[in-house]
Amino acid sequence: MGEMAAAAAAAIGHPFVAVTGRRWPGMQSLVEGASLHLIAPGPTTRLGIAAGVRLGGHAAVTVVDRVPRAAEVDPGCLAVTTSAHCAAAAALDGWSVVQPWRGADIAPLLDAAARPAVLVLAAATDVDVPAPAPTPRPVRDWADGHLATLIASGPAVALMVRLSQRLLTRGVEVAAVERAILTSPQHAPLAGGTHLLVAGADTGALVRQGHWPDSPVHAVPLSGATEADLVGAVLALVPAA
């Protein structure tokens, strides 16, 4: 993996800017190979910053775990991911997906690939790419009532989906499951219903009762907690209907 990331850095050419989130597992060599490294939240924001670098006449690469539709991004985009799900979704959304078998293949494949392109760097590339996981429905027209709304970002999205299923089994009706960019609780949008469950990749989980902003907040640390701990803590705070 490190060798592949280093080869990717060499293929991109110098100087270049790497734009990543706070975590970039397996990308250390790529980030270290960049002349500048910037951490920014959200794949759309990161891709926008990278487009600005290109506007300034230099190369940029963005580390992502999901991508917007190709039509919505700068056509010169080059993103890098280690997520097979991200790559499969990107292919469906109009991106070129480049999955090299060895480091020496990266440069010629990138040269040949139409942009925007996603370079997939994975420890084992000889595996079938699974179909993308079903994404939560981006619902905004939820009904007011005794309902829960779940909002999550990054890796916490999958956990929130599972949590919504647990809540349903307890008779708590889930009004909406929404993906959002969350780097702090303040980034959570307003939501109706009686419960707002918020989880961010780095910020922990929150359970909010009632309407923003007057309701009390109960924080459940996500970092370091097991999923069972988190789910248990949330369920303890959300009474069954």
Added chain:
Amino acid sequence: MSRSLLDRADLALLRQVSAGRPTVALAAGLVDTGLLQFDPDDPGWPDRDRVVVCGQEAAAALRERVAAAGGDAAVVATEAALGGDALALALGAALASRLDGSVWRSWCLLGEDAVDDGRLWEVATAAREARADMLTVLGAGTAAAALWHACGWTVHTAPAGDPAWLLGALDHAVAAGPAVVLATADG
């Protein structure tokens, strides 16, 4: 900058052109003073400043002032629909400037509604952390001044009808970035 903007600006012209309108005053302060570095005869000049503009009124103001200076805003500036997109582009350009030895600047001209885009503040925070000193934002209205402060930016405010004040603010903003100059319609 060896000479201040005040030394080289035609204040009467700026006052007449802007007529107290924030976006026009900001665009005029940027273009008519020569602060924005571009060459109408060499649009692809590598060391030209990059400008990203958001908002119809802001884009129209910039088009007008660039045209008056003999340039084509479609070449000089990049338009973005949302404030977050605009600032992300401008931040990226500022990083590219650093790779070039910071010989050119990145500007972001925002209309009044651009601050309604929540992603703008994510990018503003990232710009502060990146110490993007070659990035300057010009914004209409001071409603979001506290948010810029909260994101760690240096905020300068000036009435659009007072070009001397506005140019002083621009002078300070380019001296230490990332900084924002907010122009108000009153005064």
